Amino acid sequence: MSSYLSNNWDTILTALRQHIWLALVPVVLGFVIALPIGYLGVRFPRLYHPLVNVCGVLYSIPSLALFVFLPVLLGTKILSPLNIVVALTIYTVALLSRTVADGLRSVDPLVVESATAMGYRRLRRLVDVQLPVALPVILAGLRVATVANISLVSVGALIGVGGLGQLFTRGFQLFYLEPIIVGIVLSVALAGIADLTIVLIQRWITPWTRFQGRTA
Amino acid sequence: MITFDDVVKVYPGGSTAVDHLSLELPTGKTTVFVGPSGCGKTTSLRMINRMIQPTSGRILIDGKDVAGQDEAELRRGIGYVIQHAGLFPHRTVLDNVATVPMLLGKSRREARAVAAELLERVGLATEFASRYPAQLSGGQQQRVGVARALAADPPVMLMDEPFSAVDPVVREGLHREFLRLQKDLGKTIAMVTHDIDEAIKLGDVVVIFRQGGHLAQVGTPQELLEHPADEFVAEFVGRDRGVRSLSFDSAADLPVRPLPADLVLDDAGRPAGWSTGESTGGTFTVADSLRLVTDLAISSPVGIAVRVDDHGKADGVVPHHDLVDHLAARRGRK
Amino acid sequence: MNLNYLFDPAHWNLEDGSIPLLILSHLWYVVLALIIGTIIALPIGLYIGHTGRGSFLAINAGNAGRSLPTLGLLMLMVTLLGLGLTPVLIALTVLVIPPILTSAYAGMRSLDPRVVDAARGMGMRPWQVLTKVELPMALPVLISGFRSAALQVVATATVAAAVGLNGLGRLLIDGLAVNDYSRVLAGAIVVAVLAVLLDLVLALAQRWIVSPGLR
Structure with missing residues (x-):
């Protein structure tokens, strides 16, 4: 194992770096796109169920199919990382739009009502009251999306761009365990670190949640 | 003074919540709307700050039609207290109370100073200021709700079942607190409750609604107890209304005898x-x-x-x- | 890119590599993985939810399971065990376990403790409390976890083709190998439709199994 690591250090680092980019750029893009979509699902309640259904269908498209398809749709090269980024952004949007909508719906209607009665206008009420109160639910969804993206990136290796996934295909083709194990360990560790980071951020920006579910 | 001028509210679907209501709520007094559920009392209250729009008729505050005013501006000038207080879970007690002053453009520091003063006024110790609502008991939350409504010093306050979510002992304390505060502040208050005892205890004027959004009777608590307009009101104020009306008569002119030897x-x-x-x-x-x-x-x-x-x-x-x-x-x- | 491959009747004959047979093999992997995963995860989730012991495990199983890259796991298993159904089933089962475990736990934790208390107070034995009260009430949460597990495994079972097995992934992998995008499109559409249909069937089952009082 140690000889594998020392001989292939550069390859592994390159794969890891690519993996991080391919997984996290879609998280950021997807989150930014999902916020307004999720809000629409709450602002116009009739849109909520169609939204949930469309998101469900999008999420059920196999990642491999999407990776293969996007070059044809977008006119990109089959080996372009852009395909992976777009595909994972689509999944992130599918996952987070629903989460944002559910988060906003989870806000106690009495809280929204009292904000309205105090004289909040719609936009400021959303930014000052509804979004902060919905944060725990939204961030929980963000954790799921981030971890799912990190593990999905490797499927891209089947079309030649997959970060750590390339270690899997190489090991598989050469019948060689080391790269596969290193790839899995790094991928899981990356997911764990990303997940933990979001948890820490959540603790920091939603201090009030520590007291909920417990009466004074 | 808050004036209801022939106000009608028909909900989509055709149910009439408020049926040609004309009513005056005197300045500086507490007017309590009471009645069985579905009588239109809450709808009437919520039309004052335009949380609900009337189907026809006008509502005026000191002669100004509320319909002509910007909704958000109007609401910032009217205190609003609801059941369970509706506090913002993500803000500390102090920042909850500072909300409206900040909406009105005060700096965070000024708003917090006002808030701290008000918390003291409603009987909450300074140590509560930095806590979150989830760390308070129901009664304490309700006090914060009242402080938050008072923060912009609005002349008019709307209270929707403000004390019904707490246990009787705590409610008793909140009632005393409310009467003490109102004696100092003299706000024009409209309050909704389903509890006739609460209405009689807190109201200067009590408005009894009956099903379908009709007025049953308007009067001081004593008038309602002594001269109920009809069977419905008599039934609603309770069979012991005779004894209860004695609460409003002073013992001052009661003749006394000298102290007996035993x-x-x-x-x-x-x-x-x-x-x-x-x-x-x-x-x-x-x-x-x-x-x-x-x-x-x-x-x-x-x-x-x-x-x-x-x-x-x-x-x-x-x-x-x-x-x-x-x-x-x-x-x-x- | 076009739909020619999907609508070519020749691809719907019952012969090796035809769409109907690929669907059947795909479903076979999915159903096996769901059954094995449920047998493993359900009792553990119910136990943890019922007793409250090991909550940490149940709460974190979801995210930990999601973080395992299925492709890597699959290729690891194949490298260790050789080609065949077993490595694929292991990889897919590992995917299925977390959502079922977590939802079984969450379903049991979502119960109103007063209802469970009332059941005990009426004289039900622990087994009766579990089967007559707790399980029926936990079903909505449990089934929604099962549905999301099913959706995931339908989409992911395509990777079986990457290690030489059948399933609808064949259309994707083979189509890609010969640059036949019509075949890739056919594969993607059939998988998505299969996922939606399966979810619909499970939704109907849910309506039928879950008491109307809990809707």
């Missing part, structure tokens, strides 16, 4: 019991109500209520039969 006094002249060894069961002063005197006379083992002066010295007694005569004469006067 009333035992201590060195300071305060009543210590009867010579038979039984307790007086409490005393009254001229500031108390006829209801208390009646209660004392009934529960006293010897059928006599004892009056004391401001220093607690016994200065007269009212036997059972004198009280009955007085009540009979009172009935004649009404």
Whole structure:
């Protein structure tokens, strides 16, 4: 194992770096796109169920199919990382739009009502009251999306761009365990670190949640 | 003054919540809307700050039609307290109270200073300021709700079942607090409750609604108890309304007899019991109500209520039969 | 890119590599993985939810399971065990376990403790409390976890083709190998439709199994 690591250090680092980019750029893009979509699902309640259904269908498209398809749709090269980024952004949007909508719906209607009665206008009420109160639910969804993206990136290796996934295909083709194990360990560790980071951020920006579910 | 001028609210689907309501809520007084569920009391309240739009008719605050005003601006000038308080879970108690001053453009520092003062005013110690709502009891949350509504010093306050989510003992305390505050502040308050006792206790004017958004009767608590307009109101205020109406009559003009010999006094002249060894069961002063005197006379083992002066010295007694005569004469006067 | 491959009747004959047979093999992997995963995860989730012991495990199983890259796991298993159904089933089962475990736990934790208390107070034995009260009430949460597990495994079972097995992934992998995008499109559409249909069937089952009082 140690000889594998020392001989292939550069390859592994390159794969890891690519993996991080391919997984996290879609998280950021997807989150930014999902916020307004999720809000629409709450602002116009009739849109909520169609939204949930469309998101469900999008999420059920196999990642491999999407990776293969996007070059044809977008006119990109089959080996372009852009395909992976777009595909994972689509999944992130599918996952987070629903989460944002559910988060906003989870806000106690009495809280929204009292904000309205105090004289909040719609936009400021959303930014000052509804979004902060919905944060725990939204961030929980963000954790799921981030971890799912990190593990999905490797499927891209089947079309030649997959970060750590390339270690899997190489090991598989050469019948060689080391790269596969290193790839899995790094991928899981990356997911764990990303997940933990979001948890820490959540603790920091939603201090009030520590007291909920417990009466004074 | 808040004026309802022929206000109608019909919900989509055709149910009439408020049916041609015309009503005046006097400035500086507490007006309580009470009635069975579905009578339109909450709808009426919520039309004042335009949380609900009337189907027809006008609502005026000091002569200005609320319909002509910007919704958000209007609401910032009207305090609003609801059941369970509706506090923002993500803000500390202090920042909850500072909300409206900040909406009105005050700096965070100014708004927090106002908030701290108000928390003290509603009886919450400074240590609560930095807590989150989830760390407070129901009664404390409700106090914060009241402080938050008062923060911009609005002349008008709307309260929707503000005290119904807490237990009776806490509610009792909140009632006392409310009466004390209102005595100081003299806000124009519209309050909704389903509890007639609360309405009678807190209201200067009580408005009784009946099903379908009709007015059943408007009057002071005493008027409602003594002269219910019809069977519905009589039933609603309760069968013991006669005894309860005595709460509004002073014991001042009740004739008293000199202290009898078998009333035992201590060195300071305060009543210590009867010579038979039984307790007086409490005393009254001229500031108390006829209801208390009646209660004392009934529960006293010897059928006599004892009056004391401001220093607690016994200065007269009212036997059972004198009280009955007085009540009979009172009935004649009404 | 076009739909020619999907609508070519020749691809719907019952012969090796035809769409109907690929669907069947795909479903076979999915159903096996769901059954094995449920047998493993359900009792553990119910136990943890019922007793409250090991909550940490149940709460974190979801995210930990999601973080395992299925492709890597699959290729690891194949390298260790050789080609065949077993490595694929292991990889897919590992995917199925977390959502079922977590939802079984969450379903049991979502119960109103007063209802469970009332059941005990009426004289039900622990087994009766579990089967007559707790399980029926936990079903909505449990089934929604099962549905999301099913959706995931339908989409992911395509990777079986990457290690030489059948399933609808064949259309994707083979189509890609010969640059036949019509075949890739056919594969993607059939998988998505299969996922939606399966979810619909499970939704109907849910309506039928879950008491109307809990809707």
